[in-house]
Amino acid sequence: MKFLPLLLLLPALQACAPSGTDAATGERAxxxxxxxxxxxxxxxxxxxxxxxGLFGRRAGSTPDFAYSEAMKTSGIVWDERSLTAFLHDPARLVPGTRMRFWGIADENEIKALQAYLRTFQDAR
Ligand code: HEC
Incomplete structure (x- = not known):
């Protein structure tokens, strides 16, 4: 329950963000x-x-990919908070992950990436 205040705040923050430009920046990122x-x-x-459809998706749950044990058993559900931590430092959030990626230092770039990924929330 300790994440609830953050969850309640997020829609308000999103409403203020210029999401169009963010998504375009995210597309480049x-x-x-x-x-x-x-x-x-x-x-x-x-x-x-x-x-x-990443937001609200359980980590390691798409049927057509062979995930690491670390990812499958991480218990993570992808949301703003977990994605920010993962993209900042994948191996720190999920030690043993097979995603070989250094991570992104720039908070705005991470935000923009998420705005871009959100545009595929309903894509199949
Ligand atoms: C070198 C290849 C590679 C790159 C580059 C890479 N990833 Fe990954 N990513 C992976 C692999 C492999 C996994 C599965 C990891 C595992 O099973 O431990 C993964 C997992 C993920 C997951 C978890 C998905 C799920 O179904 O649980 C997310 C989210 C993700 N990556 C986002 C990104 C984003 C955003 C970027 C760019 C900033 C990125 N990745 C760059 C290879 C990569």
């Missing part, structure tokens, strides 16, 4: 993910799992 991850219509797993 996603180039560093695109060698491993697909999004959009008919996205499927490659080196990494597809990232459609």
């Amino acid at each position: 996603f180039k560093q993910c695109a060698s491993c991850h697909q999004v959009g219509a008919s996205a499927r797993s490659g080196f990494g799992p597809q990232l459609n």
Whole structure:
């Protein structure tokens, strides 16, 4: 229950954010993910799992990708908070993850990436 205040605050924060430009910035930032991850219509797993409908998705749960034990048993549900921590430092949030990525230091870049990923929330 300790995350509840944050969850309640997030929609308010999002309402203030210029999400259009954020998503466009995020699209550029996603180039560093695109060698491993697909999004959009008919996205499927490659080196990494597809990232459609990510928000509210349980970590390690897409059926067509062979995740690490670490990811499958992490107990994480992807939301703003967990994604921010993961993209900042994947191996710190999920020790033993197979995602070989240093992480992103810039908070705004992480925000923009999430705005972009959110545009694929309903993609199949
Ligand atoms: C070198 C390949 C590679 C790159 C680059 C990469 N990833 Fe990953 N990613 C993976 C792999 C492999 C996994 C599965 C990890 C595991 O099973 O431990 C993963 C897992 C994830 C997950 C968890 C998905 C799930 O179904 O639980 C998210 C979210 C994610 N990556 C986002 C990103 C984003 C955003 C970027 C760009 C900033 C990125 N990744 C860059 C390979 C990569």
